[in-house]
Amino acid sequence: xxxxxxKLFRRAILEEKQITxxxxxxxxxxxxxxxxxxxxxEKVLAFQFGGxxxxxxPPRGEWRCLxxxxxxxxxxxxxxxRAGSRHSQQxxxxxxxxxxxxxxxxxxxxxR
Numbered sequence: 001x002x003x004x005x006x007k008l009f010r011r012a013i014l015e016e017k018q019i020t021x022x023x024x025x026x027x028x029x030x031x032x033x034x035x036x037x038x039x040x041x042e043k044v045l046a047f048q049f050g051g052x053x054x055x056x057x058p059p060r061g062e063w064r065c066l067x068x069x070x071x072x073x074x075x076x077x078x079x080x081x082r083a084g085s086r087h088s089q090q091x092x093x094x095x096x097x098x099x100x101x102x103x104x105x106x107x108x109x110x111x112r
Contacts, residue, residue: 005068006042008076009035013101018077019046024070027051031082034091036098042068045093049082060084065093 002010005021009032012019019030029050037043049061063084 003042003068005071005074006035008074009044009046009068009071010099012076013099015076016081016101018079018081019074020051020077021074022072023066024054026053028053028064029077030064030066033083033102034094034097034100036094037096038094043094044068045091047083 009019011017013032013035016031019028019032021028021030028048030046030048032044032046034045035043044066046064046066047061048057048064051057053064061082061084
């Protein structure tokens with residue numbers, strides 16, 4: 001059965017909402033993009049655009065692979081959906097993908 005954190009991150013992907021949480025003792029502001037499992041461990045690939053981390057966060061943000069067992073105080077937050085630049089390599093964070101915003105979330109026609 002998925003954890004409470006897993007359920008909130010999954011909901012954030014479906015609704016394209018931001019997440020705030022504490023991960024390994026650091027406040028993070030993220031947009032999760034891919035969620036699932038690696039070696040039976042709940043994981044998410046997210047774009048971190050705010051907060052802090054043990055390594056310096058670049059001004060434009062950075063992709064992060066999070067183990068959901070290490071996430072605390074998860075909250076949904078309104079705000080613009082964010083993503084980094086294109087990848088030249090396939091992601092390796094989540095092996096067994098449950099939900100990928102790029103594949104599963106359908107958007108209506110864009111307005112000009």
